[in-house]
Amino acid sequence: MTFLALSMILTKKITEQKKNLSRIFLFGFVLGLTVLARIDFMLIAVTVLFTLLFTGALSKKEFVLILIIIFFTVLPWLYFILITQGSIIPSSASVQTGFTSVEFSYRIDQFFYSMFSNYLPWLHSGQTQSIIIYLAALIFIGYLFRFQKVFVKKFFQIPVIKYWSTGIIIISAVYLAFASQPYFFFRYLSVNMLIAIPFLALLILNLLLNRSKKFKYTFISIVLFVFFINTGYYFHYPKQVTSLALRTAFLEENNFFNKKVGMAQSGISGYFFDNVINLDGKVNNNALNAIKVNYLYNYIARENISILIEWKEWFDNLPSSDLKRNWQISDNQIKDNKTLVMIKK
Structure with a gap:
């Protein structure tokens, strides 16, 4: 997740045309480390690179150079996997990929529960109590639709958010279709935090803007109270x-x-x-x-x-x-x- 966040920061620099050869090399290297962390993040990396290419933020030469840097960054690891397992795809990835016999309703439940949980960071209900997450998510979505439509639209117009959202949506759809173990969706879909954290941070700042001190202190107190209550509950809840x-x-x-x-x-x-x-x-x-x-x-x-x-x-x-x-x-x-x-x- 750290490498993904660093990649987002470098993406922002590139979209602002604050780039030079050293930054291009650094961007490719960090994306390579991201792929080393999780091989499926290659899909996000390639998606982001193509969006940068199509929008003109990257030239064709820069695009190819970054791909080459990614390749040579992961090459030693790919070679090690090849000589030990006979394939460049590690067994830890291939064993969790493919259509599954798990019932469809369970797959959908785990997917949306895991997706919504990223946007409700102060609420921990346990994976067997997803109805709580669904109710909170519906209330939150209703609030955004009723009162924050302008904010949501502006947020997803930010180039770096738009590009990375595209990659995250694509990889989330791939997980839904091909991940063979839905009970790991909670871990797979944590990648949505890359969007959820800045979204919630800016939403709260927007909410507190031009508010009275009493409102700000009350809001912050409620958030801290809920946070510590749920933190205590989480650490005493069987994982x-x-x-x-x-x-x-x-x-x-x-x-x-x-x-x-x-x-x-x-x-x-x-x-x-x-x-x-x-x-x-x-x-x-x-x-x-x-x-x-x-x-x-x-x-x-x-x-x-x-x-x-x-x-x-x-x-x-x-x-x-x-x-x-x-x-x-x-x-x-x-x-x-x-x-x-x-x-x-």
Whole structure:
């Protein structure tokens, strides 16, 4: 996110024609670092560059030069991925890309919840309580439509905002269509903060302009109060990562040391237990190959995995008939209202 913000600042300089060769090199290098941070940000980088080219902010030579700089910035990493995985696309990206069997309503819910959350930074409701976010978002949109139409129009006429909004909208649409794990939308769509933060900052400044001191102090006090209340609530609300950490204690308490345990999100448990097998393909090339040809269940059977621990929605990726026939829900469960433990019959 830091590199994206730096790229936005440099984009602003370029749109103001405050550019020279060193700044062009710096812009290309920072965009390259952005792509290194997340390979999918290449889509944003290319979109922004094309908008700068078509609007005349960049010449064709400058456009090509920046692309070359980006390429050579990411080249060592691409080479490393190629020699270790046999592809320039890392497994962490390919395993989370593709059409999914997850029901459409769940995908849409996670998408809009995650999108709206960026514009409601003082409100944390937990991912299972998206109705709160929807109600707050509708009220906020209604307020903008009724009282701030001029401000919204002027904001999105700012060149740097217009160009980056285009890239962010495109990548958000790609996530909606192709991301195979909707429960990660909250993380993917955090890129919208690049627009949300300046939007909210300018909106608040516009709201406080020419107001009395009493109004300003009252408004600031309310914002601070809501912020600290929600911060306290957030830090005491179970996060997604909490359930991942609980798995290690669960494995130890149930003495699952000599049985093969399969998990998609295996990072924490796999660090402590050698019998944990990764099933999302991020650190297991055999699992990745099985996922690509839709043979993950066959891989689980071949590896003689006898325990499956994962978020409930992950099991939708496995054949329901095979699960019912060969697996059963364990009497012992991780009490996080999110994870399901199944054992082989």
